[in-house]
Each structure stands twice: as C-alpha cells, then as structure tokens.
Amino acid sequence: MARPKIALIGAGNIGGTLAHLAAIKELGDVVLFDIADGLPQGKALDIAESGPVEKIDAAMSGTSDYSAIAGADVCIVTAGVARKPGMSRDDLLGINLKVMKSVGEGIRDNAPDAFVICITNPLDAMVWALQKFSGLPTHKVCGMAGVLDSARFRHFLAEEFNVSMRDVTAFVLGGHGDTMVPSVRYSTVAGIPLPDLIEMGWTTQEKLDAMVQRTRDGGAEIVGLLKTGSAFYAPAASAIEMAEAYLKDQKRVLPCAAYCDGDLGVKDMYVGVPTVIGAGGVEKVVNIKLNKEEQEMFDTSVNAVKGLVDACKGIDSSLA
Numbered sequence: 174m175a176r177p178k179i180a181l182i183g184a185g186n187i188g189g190t191l192a193h194l195a196a197i198k199e200l201g202d203v204v205l206f207d208i209a210d211g212l213p214q215g216k217a218l219d220i221a222e223s224g225p226v227e228k229i230d231a232a233m234s235g236t237s238d239y240s241a242i243a244g245a246d247v248c249i250v251t252a253g254v255a256r257k258p259g260m261s262r263d264d265l266l267g268i269n270l271k272v273m274k275s276v277g278e279g280i281r282d283n284a285p286d287a288f289v290i291c292i293t294n295p296l297d298a299m300v301w302a303l304q305k306f307s308g309l310p311t312h313k314v315c316g317m318a319g320v321l322d323s324a325r326f327r328h329f330l331a332e333e334f335n336v337s338m339r340d341v342t343a344f345v346l347g348g349h350g351d352t353m354v355p356s357v358r359y360s361t362v363a364g365i366p367l368p369d370l371i372e373m374g375w376t377t378q379e380k381l382d383a384m385v386q387r388t389r390d391g392g393a394e395i396v397g398l399l400k401t402g403s404a405f406y407a408p409a410a411s412a413i414e415m416a417e418a419y420l421k422d423q424k425r426v427l428p429c430a431a432y433c434d435g436d437l438g439v440k441d442m443y444v445g446v447p448t449v450i451g452a453g454g455v456e457k458v459v460n461i462k463l464n465k466e467e468q469e470m471f472d473t474s475v476n477a478v479k480g481l482v483d484a485c486k487g488i489d490s491s492l493a
C-alpha cells in the first residue's frame with residue numbers, strides 16, 4: 174500500500190518542525206511547500222539526510238510549485254506571518270487573509286480530497302476563510318488551537334500537582350485568542366474534576382485562576398521570550414496529533430476549531446469545540462453542556478471570532 178502523502182504549506186518554524194515530526198513518526202511522505210526561494214528544498218534535504226541516522230523510510234521534498242502537492246491526503250497550513258512582541262494575533266488578519274486565498278486555491282486545484290488542518294493566525298477566522306476559498310467540505314477543513322491550548326493547561330496543572338501530565342486532561346474551548354475558555358469543570362487529574370481538587374485541598378481557587386490566565390496568555394508568553402516569532406514545537410506536535418488521528422482513523426476526541434452549524438449555539442463559524450477526528454475528518458462535534466458562567470465566557474469568545482470573520486468579509490467581498 175502506498176504511503177500517505179502529507180503536504181505542509183509553509184516551511185517556516187512550524188512547517189519545518191512538522192516535517193521533522195512527521196518523518197520521525199513515519200506518518201507518510203512529506204512535501205514542504207513555501208514561496209521563499211530554497212527554504213522548503215533546504216529543509217526537506219536536511220531532514221532527508223537525517224533519515225539514515227533515524228532509520229526513516231519516508232520521502233521528503235521541497236517545492237514552490239503547487240502541482241507537487243497533488244493527491245495529498247493531509248495538508249497542514251502554516252503559511253503566512255507570525256506575530257512579534259507588541260502585536261496581537263488579530264493584527265495578522267489582513268496580511269494572512271491574502272495568504273489564505275492563494276493557499277485555499279492551491280489546495281482546491283491540487284489536493285481537493287485532503288484533510289486540511291489550518292494553523293495560521295488569527296486561527297478561527299483564517300480557517301473559516303480557508304474553507305471558503307478552497308471550497309472543500311467543512312468536515313475536511315479544521316483548525317489547530319485547542320490541542321495546543323489544552324496541552325499548555327495540562328502542563329501547568331501537572332507542574333502544580335506534581336503528577337504525570339499523562340494523568341491530566343484538559344479542554345480549552347472557544348476562539349484561539351485572549352478570550353479562550355479553559356474549561357475547569359471538564360479538566361481532570363486522574364478523572365477527578367479540578368473543582369473537586371480544590372475541595373480536597375490539592376490547590377486553591379487563586380492558583381487555579383492563575384493557571385487559567387497563564388493558559389490564555391500562553392502564546393504571548395512565548396512571543397515575549399523568543400522576541401523574533403512565536404511558539405513552534407508545541408503547535409507542531411499538536412497538529413501532528415490531529416493528522417495522525419485522521420490518517421490512522423483513531424476517533425480521537427480532540428478540541429479543535431471545527432465548523433459549527435448550530436453546534437453549541439454557533440452558526441456558520443469555526444470555533445474551538447470538542448470533536449471526534451477519524452478517517453471521515455471531523456466526524457462529530459461533541460455538544461457538551463455548559464453552565465451559565467461557562468456559556469457567558471464561550472459567547473464572549475465566539476463574539477470576538479465573529480468580529481474577525483466580519484472583518485474578513487469587509488476586506489474580501491467574495492467572502493461576504
């Protein structure tokens with residue numbers, strides 16, 4: 174059986190890390206695409222040359238020609254611009270919307286059967302635009318943010334409780350911005366919900382609130398430290414987890430920016446929700462129940478995404 178083909182659109186910090194992870198995990202043959210001359214070819218050759226050492230059986234190539242992604246099973250999109258200190262993700266909207274148009278058309282014309290995972294920011298609006306520009310079915314186009322934000326929350330929780338992060342689960346919902354909703358009630362240590370752990374004296378409300386806020390600020394914390402760009406190791410690992418769930422039909426329950434058509438009360442928008450990812454793409458949105466306080470936070474986050482979607486429609490009339 175032929176190996177799956179994975180196209181990485183954008184060969185920058187995340188794109189290169191995605192290629193390396195996909196190779197090490199032997200998920201399939203990788204094509205790195207970028208408009209920067211020599212960048213995708215150079216990274217592809219460098220990773221290919223690690224193959225004999227790592228014992229990787231996967232082809233790795235770099236290109237600036239969309240025809241090379243033909244027939245891809247998965248496309249992961251990181252093309253565009255990352256923020257620098259002092260910027261918000263939303264400041265990237267105008268420039269990255271133009272990039273989504275060319276990428277969407279490239280995928281539409283060359284890999285219309287692919288499962289597409291968008292990473293480019295501002296995430297929820299960009300994945301919405303990418304789906305419109307590509308015309309691919311909504312269940313085959315989704316965005317990566319919730320896995321990353323939940324991983325950050327899990328990391329902070331595991332450190333606080335001094336337990337293995339394997340025993341910590343977390344769900345972060347809503348848009349991938351300052352208003353994201355780390356769900357305390359649906360996050361657990363060994364199945365015990367976080368509010369119960371406060372009652373058990375493992376932590377305090379103040380400490381939990383601080384971890385929630387640090388999760389919301391997780392991207393900005395890394396931008397402030399790196400100064401030249403944004404996080405890339407954890408974002409790449411998160412998208413690879415989603416790609417693997419699709420390629421291996423794992424039916425993983427993962428939070429991702431999925432198309433909502435009335436799900437959780439959201440209409441014609443992409444926003445972070447729990448989903449089931451398997452061979453059918455986003456096979457299901459898990460319509461969890463939110464309490465009043467969670468619903469208010471979720472609504473605020475959805476409204477922030479709606480403002481960005483409206484801004485996209487204002488910039489590009491073909492989206493209106």
Ligand SMILES: NC(=O)C1=CN([C@@H]2O[C@H](COP(=O)(O)OP(=O)(O)OC[C@H]3O[C@@H](n4cnc5c(N)ncnc54)[C@H](O)[C@@H]3O)[C@@H](O)[C@H]2O)C=CC1
Nearest residue numbers: 183185186187208209252253254255292293294317318408
């Ligand atoms: N959704 C999430 O959770 C996260 C999203 N991001 C976002 O991911 C994006 C990529 O981040 P990095 O890889 O760190 O940036 P980067 O700057 O290292 O790489 C971006 C690459 O896109 C390429 N590019 C620009 N226009 C293009 C086009 N029209 N077609 C093809 N390639 C094009 C550039 O040449 C560059 O190599 C940014 O928008 C960033 O904000 C970053 C981290 C997490």
Ligand SMILES: O=C([O-])CC(=O)C(=O)O
Nearest residue numbers: 256262294392393403404
């Ligand atoms: O903060 C950024 O600009 C990149 C990002 O989305 C993240 O790391 O969560």
